[in-house]
Amino acid sequence: MLLKGCYVAVVTPFAADGSVDEKGLRSNIDFLLERGVAGIIPCGTTGESATLSWKEHNYVVETAVSHVRGRAQVIAGAGSNNTAESLTAARFAKEIGADAILSITPYYNKPTQEGLFLHYQALASRVDIPIVLYNVPGRTGVNLLPDTVERLCAFQNIVAIKEASGDLVQISDIHRRCGQRLTILSGDDALTLPMLLLGATGVISVAANIVPERVKAMIDAFTLKNLAEAMAMHEQLLPLFRTLFIETSPSPIKSAMNYLGFAAGPLRLPLAPMSEMNREKLITLIDSYKIKL
Numbered sequence: 001m002l003l004k005g006c007y008v009a010v011v012t013p014f015a016a017d018g019s020v021d022e023k024g025l026r027s028n029i030d031f032l033l034e035r036g037v038a039g040i041i042p043c044g045t046t047g048e049s050a051t052l053s054w055k056e057h058n059y060v061v062e063t064a065v066s067h068v069r070g071r072a073q074v075i076a077g078a079g080s081n082n083t084a085e086s087l088t089a090a091r092f093a094k095e096i097g098a099d100a101i102l103s104i105t106p107y108y109n110k111p112t113q114e115g116l117f118l119h120y121q122a123l124a125s126r127v128d129i130p131i132v133l134y135n136v137p138g139r140t141g142v143n144l145l146p147d148t149v150e151r152l153c154a155f156q157n158i159v160a161i162k163e164a165s166g167d168l169v170q171i172s173d174i175h176r177r178c179g180q181r182l183t184i185l186s187g188d189d190a191l192t193l194p195m196l197l198l199g200a201t202g203v204i205s206v207a208a209n210i211v212p213e214r215v216k217a218m219i220d221a222f223t224l225k226n227l228a229e230a231m232a233m234h235e236q237l238l239p240l241f242r243t244l245f246i247e248t249s250p251s252p253i254k255s256a257m258n259y260l261g262f263a264a265g266p267l268r269l270p271l272a273p274m275s276e277m278n279r280e281k282l283i284t285l286i287d288s289y290k291i292k293l
Helices: 022-034 054-068 083-096 113-126 146-152 168-181 189-197 212-223 227-243 251-260 276-289
Strands: 005-009 039-041 073-077 100-104 131-135 158-163 183-186 202-205
Touching (some): 005 212, 054 083, 083 100, 100 113, 113 131, 113 146, 131 146, 146 168, 168 183, 183 189, 189 212, 189 227, 212 227, 227 276
Parallel strands (some): 005 039, 039 073, 100 131, 131 158, 183 202
16 A cells, blocks of 8 residues: 555544534545545544544544545544454444554553554454554653564554654664565654655645645655755744644644634543633734635
C-alpha cells in the first residue's frame, strides 16, 4: 500500500447537543477531497476518539468510508489500550472497506516493548488489513522504540508508522533499520519537512483541516526537489503549526474551524474550550493567513 503526501486527521464535528454532526463531517470531507488530499483519518486523536462510544466511533468511520467512496484513502482509527477492543475495531474497519487502520500504542497501562510487540502481533496476525502504527508517547506514556518497530516489519500488513515522538534521531533510526519495508509519516506538522529529509513520505496533519492545499504544496515541492520552495512554505506555515498546539489538541483546531465557518462544534469533556487569551492569539494569526472555506 502506497502512503505518500498529505493525509488529514479529521475532527469529529459535534452538534450543539453533543451528538455527532454527520452533515458537517461530510461537508468537511468534501472540502478536503476537493483540494486533493491523499487521504483522511477519522477517529484518531484529533477526532476525539477517546470520548467517542464504540457505536459513535463505528458510525463516524462508516460515514467517512461511504462518503469518500474511493476518491482518497481512508485510514480508520482503530486504537485502544485493550487489545481485544483494538481487534474488534480493526475487523469493523476491514468489513466496511477502510483502506487501512491507524493503531495507537496502548495508553495508560504502559506496556513494555514486548507487550507492544505482542499487541501489534495480535492485530497483524488476526486481521487482514494494512496497519499504520501510531507512536505518540506524549499522549500515551509509552514510546515505541526503533528496535521494536524493526521487529514489527516482519508482518507484511504492518505498512507504516505515524511518528509523533518529536525525536528526529529516533525517526532517523527507524528509517535506518526498516528502509523501504516501512513507510514513515510525520505525526507533527512542524516536523514534516525535517522528517521528509529523513525518509518520511508524508504527514498525517492537523493543520490540513483548514490549509490542506498549502500542506500538500509543501510536500509536493519537496518531492519535486524544490527544496527552497518547500522551506519557504514550511516557514510560512510554522507559526500556524505551533499555535494549533498552544493548548491540547484538538481544542485549537476546532476553535479555528468554528471561527472560519467549518463544521466542528464543541469539545467533549474533559477537553475544555481555549482560554480567551490564547483564542485571541489564534484568531489573529488565522486572519493573517486569509484562509477561505
